[in-house]
Amino acid sequence: MAESEVLRAPHRIEYTYTRSVGPIIGAFLTGLRDGKILGATTPGGRVVVPPTEYDPITSEDIGELVEVGPSGVVTTWAWTDTPLPDQPLDRPFAWALVQLDGADTGMLHAVDAAGPRAMASGMRVTARWRPAGERIGHLRDIECFEAEGAG
Amino acid sequence: MAPGTRRRGPARPVAVVSFAQSDSLRREEHRNDVEMLQPVIEDVFARVGLTKDDMDFVCSGSCDYLVGAPFSFVGALDAVGAWPPMRESHVEMDGAFALYEAWTQLQEDDIDTALVYSFGRSSMSEIGRVLTLQLDPYYMAPLWPDPVALAALQAQALIDTGRYGEGDFAAVAARSRRDAKDNPHAQVKGDHTPEELLGDDYVVTPLRRHALPPITDGATAVILAAGDRANALCERPAWITGMDHRIETHALGARDLTTSPTTRRAAGGAGLLDDDGEGSGASVTVDVAELHAPFAHQELILRDALGLGEGVTINPSGGALAANGIMVAGLVRIGEAASRIMDGTAATALAHATSGPCLQQNLVCALAAEPAGDGGR
Amino acid sequence: MSEPVTMLETPIRIDYEFTAGLAQSRYLKGIAEGRFLGQRCPKCGKVYVPPRGSCPTDGVPTTDEVVLGNTGIVTTYCVVNVPFQGQSIELPYICAQILLDGANIAFMGLIQEVPTDEIRMGMRVEAVWVDKKELGPTMASVKYFRPSGESDAAYETYSEYL
Numbered sequence: 001m002a003e004s005e006v007l008r009a010p011h012r013i014e015y016t017y018t019r020s021v022g023p024i025i026g027a028f029l030t031g032l033r034d035g036k037i038l039g040a041t042t043p044g045g046r047v048v049v050p051p052t053e054y055d056p057i058t059s060e061d062i063g064e065l066v067e068v069g070p071s072g073v074v075t076t077w078a079w080t081d082t083p084l085p086d087q088p089l090d091r092p093f094a095w096a097l098v099q100l101d102g103a104d105t106g107m108l109h110a111v112d113a114a115g116p117r118a119m120a121s122g123m124r125v126t127a128r129w130r131p132a133g134e135r136i137g138h139l140r141d142i143e144c145f146e147a148e149g150a151g
Numbered sequence: 152m153a154p155g156t157r158r159r160g161p162a163r164p165v166a167v168v169s170f171a172q173s174d175s176l177r178r179e180e181h182r183n184d185v186e187m188l189q190p191v192i193e194d195v196f197a198r199v200g201l202t203k204d205d206m207d208f209v210c211s212g213s214c215d216y217l218v219g220a221p222f223s224f225v226g227a228l229d230a231v232g233a234w235p236p237m238r239e240s241h242v243e244m245d246g247a248f249a250l251y252e253a254w255t256q257l258q259e260d261d262i263d264t265a266l267v268y269s270f271g272r273s274s275m276s277e278i279g280r281v282l283t284l285q286l287d288p289y290y291m292a293p294l295w296p297d298p299v300a301l302a303a304l305q306a307q308a309l310i311d312t313g314r315y316g317e318g319d320f321a322a323v324a325a326r327s328r329r330d331a332k333d334n335p336h337a338q339v340k341g342d343h344t345p346e347e348l349l350g351d352d353y354v355v356t357p358l359r360r361h362a363l364p365p366i367t368d369g370a371t372a373v374i375l376a377a378g379d380r381a382n383a384l385c386e387r388p389a390w391i392t393g394m395d396h397r398i399e400t401h402a403l404g405a406r407d408l409t410t411s412p413t414t415r416r417a418a419g420g421a422g423l424l425d426d427d428g429e430g431s432g433a434s435v436t437v438d439v440a441e442l443h444a445p446f447a448h449q450e451l452i453l454r455d456a457l458g459l460g461e462g463v464t465i466n467p468s469g470g471a472l473a474a475n476g477i478m479v480a481g482l483v484r485i486g487e488a489a490s491r492i493m494d495g496t497a498a499t500a501l502a503h504a505t506s507g508p509c510l511q512q513n514l515v516c517a518l519a520a521e522p523a524g525d526g527g528r
Numbered sequence: 529m530s531e532p533v534t535m536l537e538t539p540i541r542i543d544y545e546f547t548a549g550l551a552q553s554r555y556l557k558g559i560a561e562g563r564f565l566g567q568r569c570p571k572c573g574k575v576y577v578p579p580r581g582s583c584p585t586d587g588v589p590t591t592d593e594v595v596l597g598n599t600g601i602v603t604t605y606c607v608v609n610v611p612f613q614g615q616s617i618e619l620p621y622i623c624a625q626i627l628l629d630g631a632n633i634a635f636m637g638l639i640q641e642v643p644t645d646e647i648r649m650g651m652r653v654e655a656v657w658v659d660k661k662e663l664g665p666t667m668a669s670v671k672y673f674r675p676s677g678e679s680d681a682a683y684e685t686y687s688e689y690l
Contacts, residue, residue, distance in 0.1 A: 005553060005557065006180070006549065006550060006553045007556055007665055008545055008548070009546050010543065011219055012541065012543050014539075014540065014541045015540050016540070017288070017538045017540060018535055019535065019536050019537075019538065020535055021289065021533065021534060025289050025290075025536075026533050026534055029533040030532045033533060049404070050402075052400075052402055056400035057400065076307045076308040077304070078303030078304050078306075078307055078355045078356055078358075079353070080355045081353070084279065084280075084295065087294065087296070087297075105402065105404040105405040108290070108403055108404060116356050121307065121311045136533075137533030137536070138293065139293045139294065140294070180547075181549070182549055183550075183551075185582050186551065186582070186589075189581070189582045189589060193588075216542070218546065219542060219546070220546075229581070229583070229584040229587070231587045232582075232583060232585050232587025233585070234585040272547075275544050275545055276543070276545075280542050281542060292538060
């Protein structure tokens with residue numbers, strides 16, 4: 001058949017996954033709802049944020065959860081002028097790994113800044129929280145990060 | 152020896168004896184997966200005069216999310232013909248990992264041949280959103296970071312080390328496009344200077360368009376054969392002297408994104424490094440290295456992880472910057488590296504395949520014109 | 529507000545542009561013309577409907593087009609009593625594997641106009657299409673299958689398709 005006659009149709013897959021989170025991720029999300037950020041301490045003494053259920057390198061059980069942040073350091077960043085649907089902000093923003101005060105790993109999130117010239121590895125940022133009534137126990141209870149002192 | 156590394160007994164000599172691929176296209180306009188794959192399967196058999204009935208094992212790699220249809224890989228078996236009932240397996244991964252499974256099966260010694268194939272049409276979906284589904288569902292996916300954003304974080308971290316800059320990324324892209332001119336199946340090819348490429352806009356800083364892979368539809372297939380069977384089928388089989396793959400934590404912020412310890416460890420496991428990939432001193436020496444680096448800066452990270460010196464020809468095919476079929480490009484690296492052995496231009500080669508964000512999981516396949524002397528390490 | 533968080537909802541939405549491919553497009557265009565098109569494998573001679581582009585037994589392109597009629601045999605069936613999300617058919621209903629005359633593979637179809645206690649293997653059925661002006665390249669063009677009134681097919685004529 002003529003190749004121009006091939007049929008096409010739009011097709012959408014849509015589903016809301018409902019996942020149980022367990023005690024570690026659950027504690028982290030509960031912390032977010034309550035306006036604080038928790039990390040997991042490993043037997044080796046590192047604090048992993050967001051907390052993993054086991055040491056991500058050695059697989060040992062983690063110890064207690066400790067509060068970190070709400071400020072920290074941008075360890076790397078990347079500016080997008082064209083945010084894609086469902087990304088944290090609907091205006092240009094920076095992706096970043098943020099190593100919060102007290103943590104030894106970076107947490108992925110967004111930084112709201114004026115432009116790429118306002119971003120630099122090593123800069124300090126602070127979490128911008130959604131209002132308490134809007135927080136549900138979700139990574140996006142933190143709306144984004146912003147330069148420390150900017151808020 | 153690294154935890155989890157087991158020094159195997161002599162590996163059974165297994166070789167790549169045939170390799171075929173479709174043209175890599177921005178969009179396969181007319182054919183569905185089966186119709187796109189069938190000529191590639193026909194081709195890979197024709198090159199060695201075999202049929203599906205000669206295959207002891209069939210293994211494929213693909214991802215149902217590329218077309219949004221469940222069990223699409225089962226439908227693709229129509230391109231092979233699954234009768235009489237065959238010994239068959241599948242991985243929801245790049246075909247390179249399907250080849251690893253087939254190689255492992257061939258080590259068990261009761262089979263002598265295997266067909267490995269992979270396919271995917273990235274054009275059918277918002278490929279960035281599809282790949283986001285592989286991320287940690289609690290801590291990363293809710294932000295919907297696309298693969299370019301994640302790669303860009305890695306690229307910036309690499310720039311921050313002071314080892315490389317955007318000019319180096321452009322140089323990789325320029326060389327890849329130039330080399331791809333000699334590859335009839337490649338998608339992105341041409342003559343550009345790095346300076347011209349640096350005129351591209353940023354897509355996500357610090358990555359400009361040339362540092363990104365193309366969106367590619369395509370399919371590929373490889374035939375493996377063991378021992379004397381390989382010699383009977385092919386004048387110069389590409390012997391697999393070792394193969395290994397390793398994965399890092401999925402917690403992105405807990406990784407050093409500027410190095411690739413798992414690539415190094417996989418190379419060690421494949422017998423390419425004297426120190427098993429545990430140290431940092433030894434380097435890999437091969438004639439050709441086909442590295443699966445969808446983003447330009449990743450080639451630099453991989454090169455350093457393997458210690459590849461100036462004498463190694465990297466990605467003569469143009470690499471993943473010239474054609475990046477999701478689920479396909481890794482197996483194509485193995486096929487391309489094997490081709491250099493089979494056509495006599497190389498005596499030793501390395502093929503690398505990756506999976507997951509920012510080089511999270513890495514496979515290294517060591518190839519040579521001679522089977523390993525002691526049966527492999 | 530002091531209850532710990534135990535669940536996380538993650539909505540997923542991906543949009544695709546699905547391409548039917550050459551063989552399936554041909555089939556759906558046939559449906560839009562009110563007929564069933566199959567394709568024959570040049571190697572084994574089997575006729576597949578809907579065609580798949582490649583023979584699932586031999587792995588070769590099925591290049592020969594075959595026009596099939598409107599009648600066939602119920603090879604097996606089931607009576608469905610359980611509703612599912614989004615269904616529009618009234619319960620109970622009969623779902624059957626239908627082997628069109630001339631085809632070598634059965635496909636699933638809805639059976640209507642027969643009481644659920646009278647459906648049987650071997651029953652001969654005919655397709656009921658929508659009105660001509662409603663025909664389109666979609667399986668909704670075939671409303672259902674109903675008894676054709678012919679005598680049941682002998683078991684041997686369809687037993688290899690079970």
